[in-house]
Amino acid sequence: MLNQAPENVSRIACIGAGPIGGGWAAFFLAQGYQVRSYLHVESEYEALMRLLDTAWSSLEQIGLAEGASRDNFSWTTDLAEAVAEAEFIQESVPEVLELKQELYRTLGDIVDAEVVIASSTSGLSMSDIQAKCSTPERTVVAHPFNPPYLLPLVEMIGGKKTDPCSVEWAQQFYRVAGKVPLVMQKEVPGFIATRLQEAIWREALHMVANGEATVEQIDQAVVNGPGPRWALMGPCEIFHVGGGEGGMAYCLDQFGPALKLPWTRLDAPELTPELRQAMIDGCIEMTRGQDFATLSKKMNDGLVEIAKMKRRQQQQQNE
Amino acid sequence: MLNQAPENVSRIACIGAGPIGGGWAAFFLAQGYQVRSYLHVESEYEALMRLLDTAWSSLEQIGLAEGASRDNFSWTTDLAEAVAEAEFIQESVPEVLELKQELYRTLGDIVDAEVVIASSTSGLSMSDIQAKCSTPERTVVAHPFNPPYLLPLVEMIGGKKTDPCSVEWAQQFYRVAGKVPLVMQKEVPGFIATRLQEAIWREALHMVANGEATVEQIDQAVVNGPGPRWALMGPCEIFHVGGGEGGMAYCLDQFGPALKLPWTRLDAPELTPELRQAMIDGCIEMTRGQDFATLSKKMNDGLVEIAKMKRRQQQQQNE
Numbered sequence: 001m002l003n004q005a006p007e008n009v010s011r012i013a014c015i016g017a018g019p020i021g022g023g024w025a026a027f028f029l030a031q032g033y034q035v036r037s038y039l040h041v042e043s044e045y046e047a048l049m050r051l052l053d054t055a056w057s058s059l060e061q062i063g064l065a066e067g068a069s070r071d072n073f074s075w076t077t078d079l080a081e082a083v084a085e086a087e088f089i090q091e092s093v094p095e096v097l098e099l100k101q102e103l104y105r106t107l108g109d110i111v112d113a114e115v116v117i118a119s120s121t122s123g124l125s126m127s128d129i130q131a132k133c134s135t136p137e138r139t140v141v142a143h144p145f146n147p148p149y150l151l152p153l154v155e156m157i158g159g160k161k162t163d164p165c166s167v168e169w170a171q172q173f174y175r176v177a178g179k180v181p182l183v184m185q186k187e188v189p190g191f192i193a194t195r196l197q198e199a200i201w202r203e204a205l206h207m208v209a210n211g212e213a214t215v216e217q218i219d220q221a222v223v224n225g226p227g228p229r230w231a232l233m234g235p236c237e238i239f240h241v242g243g244g245e246g247g248m249a250y251c252l253d254q255f256g257p258a259l260k261l262p263w264t265r266l267d268a269p270e271l272t273p274e275l276r277q278a279m280i281d282g283c284i285e286m287t288r289g290q291d292f293a294t295l296s297k298k299m300n301d302g303l304v305e306i307a308k309m310k311r312r313q314q315q316q317q318n319e
Numbered sequence: 320m321l322n323q324a325p326e327n328v329s330r331i332a333c334i335g336a337g338p339i340g341g342g343w344a345a346f347f348l349a350q351g352y353q354v355r356s357y358l359h360v361e362s363e364y365e366a367l368m369r370l371l372d373t374a375w376s377s378l379e380q381i382g383l384a385e386g387a388s389r390d391n392f393s394w395t396t397d398l399a400e401a402v403a404e405a406e407f408i409q410e411s412v413p414e415v416l417e418l419k420q421e422l423y424r425t426l427g428d429i430v431d432a433e434v435v436i437a438s439s440t441s442g443l444s445m446s447d448i449q450a451k452c453s454t455p456e457r458t459v460v461a462h463p464f465n466p467p468y469l470l471p472l473v474e475m476i477g478g479k480k481t482d483p484c485s486v487e488w489a490q491q492f493y494r495v496a497g498k499v500p501l502v503m504q505k506e507v508p509g510f511i512a513t514r515l516q517e518a519i520w521r522e523a524l525h526m527v528a529n530g531e532a533t534v535e536q537i538d539q540a541v542v543n544g545p546g547p548r549w550a551l552m553g554p555c556e557i558f559h560v561g562g563g564e565g566g567m568a569y570c571l572d573q574f575g576p577a578l579k580l581p582w583t584r585l586d587a588p589e590l591t592p593e594l595r596q597a598m599i600d601g602c603i604e605m606t607r608g609q610d611f612a613t614l615s616k617k618m619n620d621g622l623v624e625i626a627k628m629k630r631r632q633q634q635q636q637n638e
Contacts, residue, residue, distance in 0.1 A: 019563075054619065061623045062630075123580070145544040146561065150622040153544035180543040188531045190582035193544035195526065196537070199518040199583040201554050207514065208597055209588040212507045215601020218515070219553020224499040225464035225472035225512035231550035231625055234538020235520050242465065244338075261442070263509035264518040266585035269528040278527050282534025300373065302632065303469040304380045306550055309624045311381075313617070 003114035004087045006173035010034055013086035015079075015103070017048040020120050021092035023148035026055035028090075029073055030149065031177050032065035037075040038082035040093075045075065055149045062150075065178075083111050088173060090142070092120040100129045108133035116170050118142035118156075122194060125187055126159030136161035140170050142181070143191055152180040155191040196235075203264050232302035240283040241295045248283040252276050322433035323406045325492035329353055332405035334398075334422070336367040339439050340411035342467035345374035347409075348392055349468065350496050351384035356394040357401035359412075364394065374468045381469075384497075402430050407492060409461070411439040419448045427452035435489050437461035437475075441513060444506055445478030455480035459489050461500070462510055471499040474510040515554075522583050551621035559602040560614045567602040571595050 014025040015038045025048075028035045039045060056070060076082050083089060089111065093099055100119065107117055113135040119126065122143050130136035140158050145151040154174050158167045167183060174181040184191060190198060200222075207213040213221070229238050236248070243251030252271065259268035269275065287295060333344040334357045344367075347354045358364060375389060395401050402408055408430065412418055419438065426436055432454040438445065441462050449455035459477050464470040473493050477486045486502060493500040503510060509517060519541075526532040532540070548557050555567070562570035571590065578587035588594065606614060 054615070058619045058623045062626050123577075147619070147622075150619065150626060151544055151547065153540060155540070180539060182536050182539055184532070184536075186529075186531050188526075189580060192526065192532045192536055192540035195583045196519045196522055196541060197545045197554070198577075199522040199585050200515045201558070202578070202583060202585045202587040203515055203518040204554050205578075205590075205594065205598070206588050207507075207511065208601070209591075209594045210505075212505050213503070213511045215555045215598060216605040217501050217503075217511055219555050219605060220499060220501055221472060221474070221511035222515060222549055222553040223551065225470055226516045227549035227551075227553070228470065230541055230546035232542065232546075234541040234546070235516070235523050236534045236538050239520070258442075258517075259521070259524075261508060264514045264521060264585070266518050266521045266583070268521040269525050271524075272528075275524065275528045279524070279534060282527070286535040286538060296373070298632070300377045300466070300469065302628070303466075304377045305628045306625070307381050307469060309621070309628070313621065 003112060006169055007176045009087045009173060009176075011036070011085050011087050013038065013083045013089045014092065015082065015089060016040070016092035016094075016120075017044045017075075018092065018094075019051065019146060020144065020148060021090075022048045022051040023055060023146065024090045024092060024120070024144065025073065026052050026059060027149040028177070029070060030056070030059040030062075030064050030068050032067040032072075033177075034072045035074075036082050036086065037073070038079055039075055039077050042077055048075070055147065059149055079106065080110050083107065083115075086111070087115060088170075089115060089117040090120065091117060095121060095123055097124055097128055100124060101132045104129055104133040104136075104139060108135045111135075113138060116140065116166050116173070118170055120144055120148075122191075123189070126157065126162060127187075128159075130159045130161055137163040138166045140167050142170060142174065144179075145193055152178070153193060154179045154181040155184060155193065156181050157184040157187055157191075199264075199266060203266070206265055228303055228306045229299065231306060232299055236279065236283055237287060237295070238299075240287065241292065241299055245292050247292070248280045249276075252279060322431060325488055326495045328406045328492060328495075330355070330404050330406050332357065332402045332408045333411065334401065334408060335359070335411035335413075335439075336363045336394075337411065337413075338370065338465060339463065339467060340409075341367045341370040342374060342465065343409045343411060343439070343463065344392065345371050345378060346468040347496070348389060349375070349378040349381075349383050349387050351386040351391075352496075353391045354393075355401050355405065356392070357398055358394055358396050361396055367394070374466065378468055398425065399429050402426065402434075405430070405434060407489075408434060408436040409439065410436060414440060414442055416443055416447055419443060420451045423448055423452040423455075423458060427454045430454075432457060435459065435485050435492070437489055439463055439467075441510075442508070445476065445481060446506075447478075449478045449480055456482040457485045459486050461489060461493065463498075464512055471497070472512060473498045473500040474503060474512065475500050476503040476506055476510075518583075518585060522585070525584055547622055547625045548618065550625060551618055555598065555602055556606060556614070557618075559606065560611065560618055564611050566611070567599045568595075571598060 011034045017039045130139045143155040145153040171181045239251045240248040330353045449458045462474040464472040490500045558570045559567040
């Protein structure tokens with residue numbers, strides 16, 4: 001039984017004050033939580049304040065939750081004090097396994113066993129991180145995307161000793177807090193978003209290395225081509241819409257053979273009947289039966305908004 | 320010597336009336352050009368009108384150029400009539416080599432040799448397309464991104480017999496028309512944008528095939544994670560900003576080892592000193608010396624606008 005219903009949490013401890021830990025602190029403050037940050041050393045304070053200033057001006061524009069205030073922020077370099085009253089802990093210390101293992105050993109002893117501890121780790125597995133923790137059942141991975149105060153994604157998974165209820169509790173907590181948590185089905189290096197981003201990045205490096213495109217051309221190609229669509233829809237829904245009335249099925253049957261073409265250095269999986277069906281079913285389920293006209297309008301309307309925003313930015317820059 | 324200065328073009332022929340050919344027609348009309356479309360058969364007319372209706376309502380929201388009007392549109396099923404007065408031709412017929420070769424053979428004979436003919440082909444090479452054309456010097460590839468009336472990208476390259484002046488002329492023409500043309504340095508399958516998009520797509524298919532993520536999780540990961548950033552900056556500038564004050568150099572030195580990690584199924588190239596330097600120089604040149612604070616503010620401001628837009632869309636959907 002965890003200490004609090006996810007919707008009743010009010011006090012959060014953020015361990016670590018770098019771009020991720022500080023970004024989480026800003027996010028939780030804007031959502032109206034009481035936030036206490038643990039700083040490894042006092043000298044981190046100034047950079048953290050600069051980060052909070054930057055984040056706060058963005059968060060104010062988006063709109064703060066009722067009761068949200070920077071007055072709800074406190075900090076300490078005393079770990080026990082940082083976590084003493086916390087009902088949820090977001091850990092974002094450097095990606096060094098030994099460091100995290102020692103931290104979780106300590107936290108495991110000093111933090112009420114009913115409080116969930118979530119790690120922002122992007123590359124380590126919770127099974128490894130929790131190895132020396134005496135109360136590992138409530139430890140989960142919750143990997144945000146930078147900056148955590150502006151991008152909603154949180155990729156989640158437990159370790160071998162994690163109680164599935166803790167993952168469930170944390171998922172619900174993030175939803176209440178306004179995040180989009182995704183619970184992974186398997187521990188896979190890079191989770192989802194980093195894998196997709198890394199595929200683009202490596203293809204881009206190959207192109208520069210081979211003199212096929214310049215750095216600027218790669219970026220221009222993205223922001224003037226697929227980039228604005230990705231702000232609105234993922235790659236599956238984009239092709240589902242691209243297939244017109246026929247949706248993903250039409251798209252796969254039409255462009256399936258292109259998976260054999262050298263359009264990237266990444267070999268595609270075989271398009272088996274099972275994979276074909278999984279893609280089609282997934283798109284229909286995800287779009288909840290919305291028809292082509294509706295999805296297509298959603299895409300166009302969003303692209304219009306992005307085009308107008310970019311023009312405003314351009315005009316401001318020229319002023 | 321080509322027939323017109325790029326900025327003096329007023330009459331355009333669009334050959335083909337599918338999503339791409341029709342999308343180009345809508346774009347050019349909104350920019351104030353006279354547009355004549357060639358339809359393969361009269362029965363394509365209704366679908367083309369629906370496409371123009373959809374496109375026009377988006378284009379009106381973005382803002383039409385002075386003098387832009389749908390009254391400037393005409394169409395015909397007579398190829399010679401379609402191109403008779405054109406000062407520029409955008410060809411978007413189906414991706415069948417024999418079809419394009421025969422078309423360019425005809426166009427080569429009936430179109431003034433000083434008029435540039437640009438192909439929207441996404442997968443064929445101009446060297447092949449122009450093989451039977453008697454006047455191939457003025458033929459170029461100019462590949463748009465769908466929908467061509469909302470996304471500015473045009474990837475360009477000539478064929479073996481193309482006069483480089485024609486590529487230069489067309490690049491200038493697209494710039495005047497409000498597009499972002501990128502002239503490729505080599506003929507590479509998929510140009511730039513499709514290669515990057517295909518890398519993501521294939522990684523996504525692998526993840527679904529292996530039960531690592533669902534279709535919906537892949538799309539949620541993109542739109543709530545890297546997607547909004549890609550609407551604003553390309554992958555290189557994002558990492559350049561991600562590197563903080565140290566920029567791309569810091570980023571590569573910090574995350575270079577991650578290129579060896581299995582964060583995607585695509586192997587990375589070796590990060591040689593030459594590639595490292597090319598990425599750093601490219602980022603500095605591309606960002607024209609703007610410092611971290613400026614770039615970082617540009618990113619945050621854009622993400623705020625996208626977050627606000629998505630909230631508005633969500634509210635409209637719930638009404």
